[in-house]
Every structure is written in C-alpha cells, then in structure tokens.
Amino acid sequence: MSFAEIAGILSKIRGKEVPYIPVPDDEYLKIVSAAGLPDFLPPFILKWVQGMAAGEWQDSPKDLEKLIGRKPKAAADYFRESYPAPAQAQEPTGEPV
Secondary structure, X not given: OOHHHHHHHXXXXXXXXXXXXXXXXXXXXXXXXXXXXXXXXXXXXXXXXXXXXXXXXXXXXXXXXXXXXXXXXXXXXXXXXXXXXXXXXXXXXXXXX
C-alpha cells in the first residue's frame, strides 16, 4: 500500500481530503532530525520509509500473521478504527449540558 493510497483511505474516513505530499529525502531527514532523535535514527527511518514506498513489505503477508499471532487487519479497517470520522454536529436541544 502506498502513502497516496493511505491518504485516500483517510480522506474517505474523515470526509475531507487528506493530501499526500511527498517530501524530498534531504528535507525528510531535516524534519525527523528536528524531532530530537539520536543521530543514527533519521537515516534508519528514511531507509524504512523508502522500503515501504518501494513495496518491500507487501510480498510476505504470512510473516506479519506469524509475528502477531493473528490475521492482520486490512489497512482500511485499521485506519477506520484508529482515525474515526469526526462526530457530526448535533442540533442544539435547548437543554443544559
């Protein structure tokens, strides 16, 4: 699953566009480094993200199942549970809250 596909799923769940904005590697490293992480982590995280973007994690669906001891959730289900749609504004009832 690509980052653009994740943004698309989140857009549907939230009811408004969640843009995917690609960031150049050098800018990404600056952003992650600014979070105060140890110096060795930003390049590691970048390689991890690059691997995800290249689809390196998509070929072994049974590996995750073995690691977590259950079938993994579909990405859309996970995001729906983790980032629920905002509650709809309710009409005021005139009663005290």
